[in-house]
Amino acid sequence: MKNVAKARLLVTRFPYKSRFGGEELHTITLMNEFDKKGCEAFFMGSCPILLKEFRNAGFSARRAWLAKPPVTKVWLLLFTLMSPILFFLAGWYLWRARMKWKVNVLYSLSFGEKLLMTPWARLFGMKILWLEHARIGNWFYKNPWRRIYSMWSRWAKVVVTSNAMVKYLEPYVRNVTAISCPVIVDRVSSLPANLDKKDDKFLIGTVARLTVDKGVDKIVRLVHSKPDTRLVIVGEGPLLGDIKKLADEDRVTIIPSLPREQLMALYKSLDLFILGSMEMDPFGMVAAEAMYFGAPVLMTNVCGISEDLENGREAIIVDKKYSSMDKALKKLMRHDETRGEIAARGQAFVKKQYRLSEAIAKFEALI
Structure with a gap:
């Protein structure tokens, strides 16, 4: 859409x-920026977080039910x-939104509504954007609905959050493009x-949901093997109890969450930030934030952001591997100058490449 104000x-x-x-x-940051340019945004869905955020930002938002997406065995059966x-319920919702709000672009975030709403949006003459933030795993590869997803993708512009994600989705969808997540300070x-x-x-420091795929247990073990280190973990999740049992409370501090302004301060205070993902991580925003605030970063090569960066x-x-992380940590602890150089180059890279204005411009070209 040449004039984003018409969207x-x-x-x-x-x-x-x-x-x-x-x-x-x-999502809410992009919509606030679009609003400044005269583009109107509306929300429909069952997500209580986005319902609250959209309403607090002054956008129209409507709660609706469309079942949970078919990403578990139970919901695969129920959804099917x-x-x-x-x-037909999805078509009814979309038609009502067209009539009430005059919407002309569908911006879909979840797997379920991409399957259900996309044909209707096509029928109603709307532009269609699919945003893919989630890790691509067996829930997708082994999902019988994947074929429908692939078919409908020819009508959508599929946006992923890193160049690494493009490689995972390209075999299955058309029109996929990467728009890296901007660092929102x-x-x-x-x-x-x-x-x-x-x-x-x-x-x-590390910031991660406490699940198996985030590798926080390995980071705890790394710290325990080095007497002159302390660790701050910001995150919660199903492995919280296991992590607490593993961690030496005198050297490991676990905080479920921090207000964002305090999280920014934490990044600035760190000697090193580690993102130890064990499975494909679509981007790794916390690593980019840490780099923005001048922390040197150690990450695994399954983090989406790693494809944009040069090792060293x-x-x-x-x-x-634990041994690879251990070797890198030992080297970084020994060489203060190396850490400082990496931190400075990382900070410069993030401030240049992950700007909000650049992401907005790329989205404008799509809508």
């Missing part, structure tokens, strides 16, 4: 689970059984008292 976007999200994270921050009803406040650096120990220049990139 009226309907953002949809009917997720399996909801929590405030990178996808939600990315209900699919005829869900398909908040003001920096002071750290909580329990996080103030009170000693000269090497301070390592903007970050240290290793395979996901």
Whole structure:
């Protein structure tokens, strides 16, 4: 759409689970920027996080139900059984949004509504954007609905968050393009008292959901093997109990979450940030944020952002073996000058390549 001010976007999200994270921050930030350019945005879905964020930002938002996406065995069965009803319900929702809000662009975030709403959006003459923030895994590769997804993709422009993600999706979809997540910076406040650096120990940080694929247990083991280190973990999840049992509470601090302004302050205080993903991570926004605030970063090569970086220049990139991470950490701890150089180059790279204005311009070209 040549004039973005004419665009009226309907953002949809009917997720399996909801929590405030990178996808939600990315979505509401983009919509706020589009709003400044005269583009109107609306939300429809079952995601309580985005319903709240859209309403707080002054956008029209409507709660709707369209089942959970077919990404587990139970919901694959239920979704398939209900699919005829869900398909017509999706058409009804979209038609009402067209009539009430005059929307002309469908901005789909979840797997389910991409399957159900895309043909209707095509019929109604709408432009269609599919946003893919989720890790591509067996839920997708072994999903019988993948063939329908692939068929409908010819009518959509599929946007992924990293160049690495393109390679995972290209065999299955058409019109896929990468628009890297911009680094969205908040003001920096002071750290909580329990996080103030009170000693000269090497301070390592990680921000991740506590699940098997994030490799936080390996980071804890790395810290335990080096007496002069401390670790701050920001995150929660099903492995919280296991991580607490594993961690030495005198050297490992676990915080479920931090306000973003305090998270920014944490990045600035670190001697090293580690993103230890064990499975494909679509981007790795927390690594980009840490780099923006001048922390040297050690990451595994399954992080999407790693494809944009040069190992040893903007970050240290290793395979996901414990021994590889251990070797890299030892080297970084010994060489302060190397860490400083990597931090400076990483910061410069992120500030240049992951600007919000650049992401907005790329989205404008699509809508």
